[in-house]
Amino acid sequence: MREKPILRVGTKLLIPFILLFALYVQFHGDFGPGGGFQAGVIFASGFILYALVFGIANARAALPAGLRRQIMALGVLLYAGVGVVGMLAGGNFLDYSVLSDTPTTGQHIGIFLVELGVGMNVFATMATIFFVFASRDPSAKEDG
Amino acid sequence: MIELLDIAVLSMMVVSAVAVLWLRNLFAVVMLSGAYSLLAATLYVLLDAVDVAFTEAAVGAGIATVLMLGTLTMVPHQEKETRRGSLGGLMVVAATGALLVYATLDMPEFGDPDAPIHRHVVPRYMQDSPTEVGLPNVVTSVLASYRGYDTLGETTVIFTAAIGVMALLGWGRRKKP
Numbered sequence: 580m581r582e583k584p585i586l587r588v589g590t591k592l593l594i595p596f597i598l599l600f601a602l603y604v605q606f607h608g609d610f611g612p613g614g615g616f617q618a619g620v621i622f623a624s625g626f627i628l629y630a631l632v633f634g635i636a637n638a639r640a641a642l643p644a645g646l647r648r649q650i651m652a653l654g655v656l657l658y659a660g661v662g663v664v665g666m667l668a669g670g671n672f673l674d675y676s677v678l679s680d681t682p683t684t685g686q687h688i689g690i691f692l693v694e695l696g697v698g699m700n701v702f703a704t705m706a707t708i709f710f711v712f713a714s715r716d717p718s719a720k721e722d723g
Numbered sequence: 724m725i726e727l728l729d730i731a732v733l734s735m736m737v738v739s740a741v742a743v744l745w746l747r748n749l750f751a752v753v754m755l756s757g758a759y760s761l762l763a764a765t766l767y768v769l770l771d772a773v774d775v776a777f778t779e780a781a782v783g784a785g786i787a788t789v790l791m792l793g794t795l796t797m798v799p800h801q802e803k804e805t806r807r808g809s810l811g812g813l814m815v816v817a818a819t820g821a822l823l824v825y826a827t828l829d830m831p832e833f834g835d836p837d838a839p840i841h842r843h844v845v846p847r848y849m850q851d852s853p854t855e856v857g858l859p860n861v862v863t864s865v866l867a868s869y870r871g872y873d874t875l876g877e878t879t880v881i882f883t884a885a886i887g888v889m890a891l892l893g894w895g896r897r898k899k900p
Contacts, residue, residue: 604777609858612773614866620781627789655882658875673871676855683857690858690867693874700878704885705786711892712793 583632590632597625605698609687615694619701627709635713644710647703654700661692728769736762747802749795757788774862 605618630638662673670677675689739759743752760783767776831838848865856864866874 608860609863610860612777612860612862614774614863617774617777617781620778620786624781624785624789627786631789651882651885655878658878662871662875673875675868675871682855686856686864686868687858690856690863693867693871694863697874697878700882704881707885708888709786709789709793711888712790713796715793715797715892 586632590628594625594629597628598622601625601702605694606691608694609690615697615699616701618694619698619703620705622698622702623705623709626706630709630713635710639710642706644707647707647710650699651703651707654696654698654703657696657699658693661689661696665689725769729766732762732766732769736766747804749798749800749802750792752802753788753791753795756791757784760784760787 601618601622604613604621605615608614608618626638626642629641661675661678665674665677666672668677673689673693675686675693676682678685678688736759739755739762743755743759746752746755760779764776764780764784767773767779835841848861848869852858852861852864852869856868858864
């Protein structure tokens with residue numbers, strides 16, 4: 580893609596805003612539309628755009644396969660872990676009210692962490708599925 | 724006015740769906756199915772389901788299109804010529820469609836406050852969510868708190884999908900030819 584400077588510069592300008600918007604959707608999901616799922620997809624699309632313009636190899640260097648898998652598993656673990664912490668604190672599984680002194684604060688903390696887990700899992704999953712698909716491309720022979 | 728918008732969006736969806744069936748160029752088909760998803764997202768906005776519209780736009784129009792394009796790099800761009808016009812198939816599809824339309828006649832009117840779906844747990848969520856959970860977005864309270872088990876299940880499904888794709892297409896230590 581050396582020969583397409585407009586595309587490369589435009590992408591570089593766009594990606595920070597895509598990632599920032601994803602974070603906004605993630606952490607503002609309690610107050611407006613959005614949440615972990617949408618945020619994860621948007622965050623992944625930032626990396627997918629990078630991969631489309633700068634090549635799979637560069638994108639894979641920015642986001643190694645091992646890191647993706649760790650984020651993916653950590654997301655599910657974070658979600659389930661919040662449920663287990665609620666149990667240890669004396670509530671039911673996934674009951675966030677016991678996470679803090681006041682039930683609504685506990686709910687806020689619980690929903691925040693749970694949505695973060697969803698976002699991490701969805702982001703890593705979408706990115707992984709794209710990278711694995713893209714590396715089937717005969718023109719890109721790097722490891723998935 | 725809103726009905727006019729509904730009709731406009733729905734007829735554009737019909738046109739793009741028919742075009743997907745007719746076109747032989749798979750690149751155009753992928754692009755049109757992305758446009759179809761975007762139109763569906765617009766329709767969800769018109770139905771006041773902003774969260775669903777957001778997901779449809781991001782997943783249906785965004786990621787799915789990119790994945791289809793990824794698949795297109797491995798297959799020919801032109802659909803193989805097949806025998807067109809199977810009358811039996813058309814009749815089965817028409818009959819199924821007619822049955823589905825017939826089934827909608829029994830459904831409560833759109834936005835009817837007495838519809839069964841609005842009388843079960845929804846009043847409880849709408850009334851108690853501000854004091855119990857305290858989030859302004861009730862959709863998030865329902866998804867993450869009241870229906871936390873379901874969302875945990877969905878997250879696990881997504882995780883499983885990634886594991887499945889990696890198991891089928893390679894864990895990253897694919898042998899080089």
